[in-house]
Amino acid sequence: MSLLAVGTVAFDDIETPKGRAEGVVGGACTYISLAASYFTAPVRIVSVVGDDFPEDALEHLRGRGVDLEGLQIKQGEKSFFWAGRYHSNFNSRDTLDTQLNVLADFNPILPESYRHSEYLMLGNLVPALQMRVLDQLAHRPKLVVLDTMNFWMDIAMDDLKAVLGKVDVLTINDEEARQLSEEHSLLKAAQVIHEMGPKTLIIKKGEHGALLFHQGEIFFAPALPLAEVIDPTGAGDTFAGGFIGWLAKTDDLSFANIKRAVIYGSAMASFCVEAFSIERLKTLTPAMIQTRVRQFADLVHFQL
C-alpha cells in the first residue's frame, strides 16, 4: 500500500557518550521513510531541504524506493540543522543548536500523485503544518499516525489538539503522555488521550520498551537489551516508520497485527541506535529484520 511520510529532512551534529558525528543526515522524515522502505512501496515524502543537501543521500533514498517528488529543494537556502548532546545515561539530551533555515517558512505541498495515499505518517512537525497535509488529501487515508513532542504541547497545544482530533494513532513518550493528559498513571493517560481523538496510543519508553493502548486492550513490547548503544537519534522516528511500514505492507488493522507492527517498529529502532545517523538503516536485509523480531518474541516468551 502507498505510504506518505511528512517531517523534517535535516543535518545533525550529534554527541553521545560513544563519540561525535558532525553534519550527518538526519530528520524525522528521513528515518521514517528509510525504515518504512523495508516493508512497503511506494513511500512518498513531503519535506524541504536547501541546496546544500548531498545528492548521494537523496540518491540513497531513491534507491530504496522512496519517491522524492514532494521534497522541495530551495535554491540558495540551507537545510534544517539540529545539534544535540546525549547525557551519560542516553535517556536525556540537551539541544545545543537549532537552525530552522528552510523550515522557517515551510509550506508542505502535496503533488497530485500523493493525494490518494492510503497510509499517512505525520512525523514530528509544527501541528498546523501536519493539519495542512491532512487538508490536501483527496480522501481520508486508511490510517493516520501522528508523532509529536512536548515542545508543541508547550507552545501550540490548541493546534495540536485540533490535529489530534483527526488521527488514528498517536506516538509519544511517557512524559509527553503525562503532560498531554495531566494524568500520572499511563492507564488513565491513555483514556484521556483516546478522548482527544486517537483510538490507538503508543507510548515510547526508549530502553524500557513501548506500550500500546487500543480500544481497551493493552500490549507491551520490550526493548531489546543491546551490547552497545551508539546514538539514539531517530529511534522514535525509525520506530514509527517500521510500525506504519508494516501496517501499509499487510493492510490489516486488527489488534493482533497492530501488535506485530509495534514489534517490527521496535526491531527497526533497535538497529537504528547501533550506529550514528542513518548508517545502520542503510545495510539491513529482510533476513536480519526477521532474526531480530524473533529475538523480541523469545525475550518475552514464557508459559504459565
Place this chain on the structure above:
Amino acid sequence: MSLLAVGTVAFDDIETPKGRAEGVVGGACTYISLAASYFTAPVRIVSVVGDDFPEDALEHLRGRGVDLEGLQIKQGEKSFFWAGRYHSNFNSRDTLDTQLNVLADFNPILPESYRHSEYLMLGNLVPALQMRVLDQLAHRPKLVVLDTMNFWMDIAMDDLKAVLGKVDVLTINDEEARQLSEEHSLLKAAQVIHEMGPKTLIIKKGEHGALLFHQGEIFFAPALPLAEVIDPTGAGDTFAGGFIGWLAKTDDLSFANIKRAVIYGSAMASFCVEAFSIERLKTLTPAMIQTRVRQFADLVHFQL
C-alpha cells in the same frame, strides 16, 4: 519446600503523592515472607524487633504460616524505623529518617530447626550479616537469592563481593547493576556480575518491568500498567518473596520455571503498590494471583 528469609522487620513513615502512612509495618523480611507465604510453607524468618512491635502484626504473619522462631524480640528496645518521601514520579525517594535501634547490634542466629532450609532469601541487609546467615546453615540450600542496594556498594563493597561469590541469584535495580559492574549496557553488566558469582541476575526496573539474565539467556517481564499506584515501598522485597516462594513451591530450577517465578514475583509486586504498607498483601487469594499472572501473559502476547 522450606524457605528461610532474612532481613529487616520495621516501622515505616511513608509519604507518597497519594498520601501518608505513619508507624506502619514494613521491612524487607516482612514483605518477603508475606509474599512467599502465598506459595510455600514453612516460611521461616530471621530478624529482630523491639518490644514495641505490635503483637497483631506478628499474629498475622503466624496466621499465614510464617515461623517466627528466628525473630528476636529485644525487651526494652525499639524496632528499626525508616521514614521516606516519594517524588511525584514515584521512581525516586528521599530517606527522611533512619533509626537503627535493635538493628544496630543485630546478630542473626539460626534456630537449630532452620539449619536445613532448602531455599534461602537474603533480603537487603549489611552484607557481613548476610554472610553470617550462610555460615550457619548445615548444608548449602538448593537456591540462595540475595537482594542488596547501592548503599552497601558505597560502604561495604568487599563484604558484598564476598557474599556475592556464594549466591545463585542477585536481585538489584538497573542503576545498581551499572554501579556494581561499571558497565552501562545491562547486557555487559550481566556478564560482569555473573563473574562475581550469581549465575542468575534479575534487574528490577520498577514501573518498567524486570530483566532476567540466566546462563546466556535473557527474559523480560513487563510491569503491569496500573490505574493507581499508592505506595511503592516493599515492591522489590515483595517481588523477591513471590519469586523465591514460587521456586520453593515448585522445586524446579529450569530456565522456563525461573521465568515463571519472575512473573509471579512481578504479579505480587503489582499488588503491593496498590496500598500503603503490607495492607494489599494481607487480602489476596490464589484466584486473584492467578488472574493477575494471566494479565501479565496477555500483556506481552503476540504472534509473528
